[in-house]
Amino acid sequence: MVPALFSLVEIWKRRDGAISGEVSPLLLVALKIEPQNTLLLLPENPESFNKWLNELEGMVLTDHTGDESNQLEKLRVDVLATMKSYSRKNQIN
Numbered sequence: 001m002v003p004a005l006f007s008l009v010e011i012w013k014r015r016d017g018a019i020s021g022e023v024s025p026l027l028l029v030a031l032k033i034e035p036q037n038t039l040l041l042l043p044e045n046p047e048s049f050n051k052w053l054n055e056l057e058g059m060v061l062t063d064h065t066g067d068e069s070n071q072l073e074k075l076r077v078d079v080l081a082t083m084k085s086y087s088r089k090n091q092i093n
Contacts, residue, residue, distance in 0.1 A: 002037060005030055009041040012052075020052070024060045025075075032079050035086040 008030060011023050030038045042049055061076050063069040 002034075005034060005037055005041060009038070012042070020055070021059050024052070024056065028056070028060060028075060028079050032075070032082045035082050039086075 008023060008026055011019065012027055015023055027038070061072050063072055
């Protein structure tokens with residue numbers, strides 16, 4: 001998974017509008033499966049990352065074909081649950 005993750009993050013770093021739509025679903029799956037490694041590899045540009053996060057709903061989590069709403073909702077819920085769990089585990093007490 002890690003070599004593929006390196007490639008995925010490199011593509012994400014160089015993304016444009018069209019590429020972002022293609023790579024974002026894969027990046028969400030990576031966040032779900034390997035949250036720590038994925039978050040460590042993302043660029044250290046918080047502005048770019050925040051922009052990407054704000055675009056996710058319209059870009060990735062919208063059912064453009066009319067037959068993916070259940071899959072997209074499951075992906076959304078799974079990624080949110082993983083991120084919340086990851087956040088709780090990594091809080092400094």
